[in-house]
Amino acid sequence: MALTTEARVPPVQTGLPFDDIRALMARMPGPSARAAEAVRAREGQLVKPAGALGRLEQLSEWLAAWQDRSPPTVARPLVAIFAGAHGVAARGVSAYPAEVTRQMLDAFGNGHAAINQICSAFDIGLKVYDLAADRPTPDITKDAAMGEAECAATMAYGMEAIHGGIDVLVVGEMGIGNTTVAATLACALYGGQPEEWVGRGTGVDDEGLARKADAVRAAIALHRDHLDDPLEALRRVGGREFAAIAGAILAARLERVPVVLDGYVATAAASVLHALDASALDHCVAGHLSAETAHVRLLKTLEMTPLLDLGLRLGEGSGGALAVSMLKAAVACHSGMATFAEAAVAGRDAAPEA
């Protein structure tokens, strides 16, 4: 497993950065009908009852359509972990202290975390992005998390994740307090009550859960006149790992790299792009359903069906990395199976008429 650690404070640029992001969104390519058709044609000839590989067949077609390649590949998948720090963590919204974010960055580097083992098990690359994890963004109940230039520059920084010839990207994150930020962002983008978007995160008790809902309510109240624009919502009630994930997903679309979303936090970050353009996540699949209760609601809103449901609530890309094993299996079947003719197996046509 290759591990690269990127540690850098995103550079601050000037100009009209959100307009640059909107210009990139206007250039998003669509799926390749030609590659998808080639996959469908081959699937129909493989030695199995028609459609018997279910979702795996859909995944092969989806990968080919976005890679514009038949057969598709999952030869160089990468998990990108974006780590940020949040001022709102000081409000008692997490079961763990804020310094865990920095300590987990060290654990990722030392190969000690769950994600290191999962990436090793499935031969997935891992890159960790330290988004100033020692410098929390302001508490979103009191101020905007980021200025426009910082937010756009962090999105641009996240775009680096697709470099290096990868063929599938998993977006993951680390950041104590970020399930409260995810809940606030989801509430800002899609409305509803704070209670509908918060969950127990790392394992808060009932009082902690109530503090999370209060924090979401206070942040929405403070920023409510500025939440119609999803990018403005991202910079006000998001955080650096959310901006970087949104940037990485957009860059992946432009470079035809299919994306696997990890849990609630990564999905909330992706939602910013969906709120800007309902087709912006068509090259993404939900890797798993997190145990964070609001993930169901968010995935329904995005009309996504998760690949796995394992009761995970870890983050750090873990559910997305596990889902890569399904993508690998889909492509292995699609590319490696014989056709009925090659395997000398009788097809459906040879069945006796009733």
Ligand SMILES: O=C(O)c1ccc[n+]([C@@H]2O[C@H](COP(=O)([O-])O)[C@@H](O)[C@H]2O)c1
């Ligand atoms: O994304 C998820 O589904 C998810 C659910 C529960 C916890 N997490 C992880 O736990 C941290 C956030 O939890 P909390 O309680 O500090 O808000 C952060 O590092 C996330 O990676 C992530």
Ligand SMILES: Cc1cc2nc[nH]c2cc1C
């Ligand atoms: C120990 C620990 C590891 C994590 N990995 C992702 N989020 C996390 C939160 C905690 C608390």
